[in-house]
Amino acid sequence: MPRPIDILEKSKGKRIFIKLKNGVEVTGILQAFDLHLNIWIEEGEERKDDKVVKFGSMLVRGDTIIYIAPIL
Amino acid sequence: MPRPIDILEKSKGKRIFIKLKNGVEVTGILQAFDLHLNIWIEEGEERKDDKVVKFGSMLVRGDTIIYIAPIL
Amino acid sequence: MPRPIDILEKSKGKRIFIKLKNGVEVTGILQAFDLHLNIWIEEGEERKDDKVVKFGSMLVRGDTIIYIAPIL
Amino acid sequence: MPRPIDILEKSKGKRIFIKLKNGVEVTGILQAFDLHLNIWIEEGEERKDDKVVKFGSMLVRGDTIIYIAPIL
Amino acid sequence: MPRPIDILEKSKGKRIFIKLKNGVEVTGILQAFDLHLNIWIEEGEERKDDKVVKFGSMLVRGDTIIYIAPIL
Amino acid sequence: MPRPIDILEKSKGKRIFIKLKNGVEVTGILQAFDLHLNIWIEEGEERKDDKVVKFGSMLVRGDTIIYIAPIL
Amino acid sequence: MPRPIDILEKSKGKRIFIKLKNGVEVTGILQAFDLHLNIWIEEGEERKDDKVVKFGSMLVRGDTIIYIAPIL
Numbered sequence: 001m002p003r004p005i006d007i008l009e010k011s012k013g014k015r016i017f018i019k020l021k022n023g024v025e026v027t028g029i030l031q032a033f034d035l036h037l038n039i040w041i042e043e044g045e046e047r048k049d050d051k052v053v054k055f056g057s058m059l060v061r062g063d064t065i066i067y068i069a070p071i072l
Numbered sequence: 073m074p075r076p077i078d079i080l081e082k083s084k085g086k087r088i089f090i091k092l093k094n095g096v097e098v099t100g101i102l103q104a105f106d107l108h109l110n111i112w113i114e115e116g117e118e119r120k121d122d123k124v125v126k127f128g129s130m131l132v133r134g135d136t137i138i139y140i141a142p143i144l
Numbered sequence: 145m146p147r148p149i150d151i152l153e154k155s156k157g158k159r160i161f162i163k164l165k166n167g168v169e170v171t172g173i174l175q176a177f178d179l180h181l182n183i184w185i186e187e188g189e190e191r192k193d194d195k196v197v198k199f200g201s202m203l204v205r206g207d208t209i210i211y212i213a214p215i216l
Numbered sequence: 217m218p219r220p221i222d223i224l225e226k227s228k229g230k231r232i233f234i235k236l237k238n239g240v241e242v243t244g245i246l247q248a249f250d251l252h253l254n255i256w257i258e259e260g261e262e263r264k265d266d267k268v269v270k271f272g273s274m275l276v277r278g279d280t281i282i283y284i285a286p287i288l
Numbered sequence: 289m290p291r292p293i294d295i296l297e298k299s300k301g302k303r304i305f306i307k308l309k310n311g312v313e314v315t316g317i318l319q320a321f322d323l324h325l326n327i328w329i330e331e332g333e334e335r336k337d338d339k340v341v342k343f344g345s346m347l348v349r350g351d352t353i354i355y356i357a358p359i360l
Numbered sequence: 361m362p363r364p365i366d367i368l369e370k371s372k373g374k375r376i377f378i379k380l381k382n383g384v385e386v387t388g389i390l391q392a393f394d395l396h397l398n399i400w401i402e403e404g405e406e407r408k409d410d411k412v413v414k415f416g417s418m419l420v421r422g423d424t425i426i427y428i429a430p431i432l
Numbered sequence: 433m434p435r436p437i438d439i440l441e442k443s444k445g446k447r448i449f450i451k452l453k454n455g456v457e458v459t460g461i462l463q464a465f466d467l468h469l470n471i472w473i474e475e476g477e478e479r480k481d482d483k484v485v486k487f488g489s490m491l492v493r494g495d496t497i498i499y500i501a502p503i504l
Contacts, residue, residue, distance in 0.1 A: 004104050004112040004131050017127075020426060021094065021136070022381065032364050037110070037133060038397070040364040044429065055377075055429040059364050061397060064381070064426045066092060066136045069116065069127040076176050076184040076203050089199075093166065093208070109182070109205060138164060138208045141188065141199040148248050148256040148275045161271075165238065165280070181254070181277060210236060210280045213260065213271040220320050220328040220347045233343075237310065237352070253326070253349060282308060282352045285332065285343040292464050292472040292491045305487075309454065309496070325470070325493060354452060354496045357476065357487040380498060382453065392436050398469070400436040404501065415449075415501040419436045421469060424453070424498045 008033060008068065015071040016041070020064050024048045027071065028058060037062030080105060083142040088113070091138040096120045099143065100130060109134030152177060152212065159215040160185070164208050168192045171215065172202060181206030224249060224284065231287040232257070236280050240264045243287065244274060253278030296321060296356065303359040304329070308352050312336045315359065316346060325350030368393060371430040376401070379426045384408045387431065388418060397422030440465060443502045448473070451498040456480045459503065460490060469494030 011030050018026040018039065025048070028041025044058035083102050090098040090111065097120070100113025116130035155174050162170040162183065169192070172185025188202035227246050234242040234255065241264070244257025260274035299318050306314040306327065313336070316329025332346035371390050378386040378399065385408070388401025404418035443462050450458040450471065457480070460473025476490035 002104050003106045004110045005106070007104055007112050007129070008131055022426065024426070026427070032362050032367055034363045034365070037131075038364045040367050046427075056432050057367070057430050059368055059397075059428040061422070061425050061427060062133070063135070063423070065133050066094065066096070067098070067118075067133060068131040070129050072128045074176050075178045076182040077178070079176055079184050079201070080203055109203075134205070135207070137205050138166065138168070139170070139190075139205060140203040142201050144200045146248050147250045148254045149250070151248055151256050151273070152275055181275075206277070207279070209277050210238065210240070211242070211262075211277060212275040214273050216272050218320050219322045220326045221322070223320055223328050223345070224347055253347075278349070279351070281349050282310065282312070283314070283334075283349060284347040286345050288344045290464050291466045292470045293466070295464055295472050295489070296491055325491075350493070351495070353493050354454065354456070355458070355478075355493060356491045358489050360488045382498065384498070386499070392434050392439055394435045394437070398436045400439050406499075416504050417439070417502050419440055419469075419500040421494070421497050421499060423495070 005033065005035065005037070011070040015043075017069045017071050018060060019066040019069075020060070021066055022064070026058065026060060028055075031057075034062075037065055037068075039065070039068070077105065077107065077109070080140065087115075087143040089141045089143050090132060091141075092132070092136050093138055094136070098130065098132060100127075103129075106134075109137055109140075111137070111140070149177065149179065149181070155214040159187075161213045161215050162204060163210040163213075164204070165210055166208070170202065170204060172199075175201075178206075181209055181212075183209070183212070221249065221251065221253070227286040231259075233285045233287050234276055235282045235285075236276070237282055238280070242274065242276060244271075247273075250278075253281055253284075255281070255284070293321065293323065293325070299358040303331075305357045305359050306348060307354045307357075308348070309354055310352070314346065314348060316343075319345075322350075325353055325356075327353070327356070365393065365395065365397070368428065375403075375431040377429045377431050378420060379429075380420070380424050381426055382424070386418065386420060388415075391417075394422075397425055397428075399425070399428070437465065437467065437469070440500065447475075447503040449501045449503050450492060451501075452492070452496050453498055454496070458490065458492060460487075463489075466494075469497055469500075471497070471500070 028044035032040040044055040100116035104112040116127040172188035176184040188199040244260035248256040260271040316332035320328040332343040388404035392400040404415040460476035464472040476487040
C-alpha cells in the first residue's frame with residue numbers, strides 16, 4: 001500500500017508548491033526528499049505577500065511544511 | 073482492537089475534511105496516509121475565510137492536522 | 145499499575161469531552177485511541193465560541209489535545 | 217536514585233495542582249500517570265480567570281503541563 | 289567527559305533558579321531530575337511579575353525550561 | 361537515491377543563506393552539518409530588519425531553520 | 433567528517449554567545465554540552481533589552497537555542 005511519500009516520488013523533476021507554517025509559499029522543481037519531508041528543490045521561488053525572491057536551490061526543512069501540492 | 077488509523081482506512085477513496093492548526097480547512101479524496109497522519113488527497117481544496125483554492129493532489133503533513141472527518 | 149490510557153479504555157462506547165489547544169471543544173462517542181492519544185469518535189461535535197458543527201466521525205490528533213474528560 | 221516521576225508516585229490518591237501551558241489550572245485526585253506525564257485525575261476541576269468547571273475524571277496530556285504540585 | 293546533567297548533580301540539595309518558557313520563574317531545593325530535565329524541587333516558589341506563589345513540592349516539566357541556574 | 365542532506369554536502373566550503381523561524385536571516389561558509397540540520401558556518405552574519413551582526417563562527421540549531429539556500 | 437558538535441568541542445573553556453528563541457541572549461564560559469545541545473556555562477550572563485542578569489553557572493536547555501557563536 002503506497003504511503004504519501006511513495007506517491008510524492010512521482011513528482012520528482014516536476015514543479016511543486018509548498019505552503020509553509022510561517023505563511024510563506026515556495027515553489028520549485030523537486031529533486032530529493034527524505035522521511036522527515038525535508039525537500040530539495042531547484043529553481044526555487046519564495047513568495048510572501050506578493051513579494052517574490054528567486055533562489056537557485058533550496059533545502060526546505062520538513063517540519064516547517066503544511067502541505068505540498070504538485071503543480072499541474 | 074482497531075486503532076484510529078485502522079478505522080481511517082475505510083475512508084480511502086472517499087472525501088475527507090481536514091482541519092489544520094493554522095485555521096485552514098482542506099478537503100479531498102483520501103488516497104494514502106502513514107503512521108504520522110501524513111495524508112495524500114486528490115481533488116484537494118483549501119479553504120480559509122471563504123477563500124477557496126483548488127489543487128490536484130496534496131500531501132498534508134500530519135503534524136499540522138487538528139482533526140480529520142470523513143464527509144458523509 | 146494502570147496507566148492513564150488503560151483507564152481511558154473504560155470510556156469506550158461512552159461520550160467524552162475533548163479540550164483542544166486551539167480553544168476548540170469536541171465531544172463524541174469514543175471508538176478507538178492509540179498510544180499518541182489519537183482519538184476516533186462517532187457523533188462528533190465541535191464547539192467554539194458557542195458555534196457548533198456536527199460531524200459523523202472524527203479522528204482527533206493526539207498532540208492537539210489538552211485533556212479528555214468522560215461525560216457523566 | 218529516584219526520578220521525579222518516582223517521587224510523584226507518593227502523591228497517588230492525593231490532590232494535586234497542575235499548571236497548563238495555556239494558562240489553565242487543574243486540580244484533582246491523582247490516580248495514574250505514565251512516562252510522558254500524562255495524568256489521570258478524579259474530582260477534576262479546571263480553573264481559568266476565576267471561572268471553575270468541575271469534571272468527574274480527566275486525562276491531562278503530559279505535553280501541556282508546565283508543573284505539577286502536590287496540594288498540602 | 290561530564291554532560292550538563294552530570295554537573296547539575298552537584299546542585300542536589302541546593303536551591304536552584306529555573307526560568308520557564310512562559311516567563312515564569314521558579315526556585316526551589318533540587319531533589320531529583322531525569323534525562324528530559326524534568327525537575328523535582330522542594331520549598332518551591334513561582335514568581336511572575338512580582339507575584340509570588342509558594343508551593344511545597346513541584347515537578348517542573350523539562351520541556352518548559354529555558355535554563356536552570358544554581359543559586360550561589 | 362540522494363537525500364536532501366546528501367545534496368547539501370556539495371555546498372561545503374561555499375556560502376549559504378539560512379532563513380530562521382524567528383524571521384532572522386543568517387549567511388556563512390558551510391563547514392559542517394548533521395542529520396538534524398544543525399549547521400556550523402564560518403564568517404557568519406545575522407541579518408534582521410536591515411540590522412547586520414557579524415560573527416566568526418556560528419552553530420545554528422537545525423530545528424530553528426525554515427530553509428537553506430546555497431548562494432550562487 | 434566533523435559534526436557541528438565536534439567543532440563546538442574546541443570552544444570548551446572559552447566564552448560563547450547563545451541566542452535564545454525568546455529573544456534573550458546569554459554568554460558564558462562553555463564547560464559541557466550534550467547531543468541535544470544542552471549547554472553548561474560558568475560566569476553566565478543573561479541579557480534582554482539591555483537588562484543584564486549575572487549568574488554563576490547556567491544549564492541552558494538545547495531546544496531553546498537558536499544559535500551559538502564562540503566569542504573571538
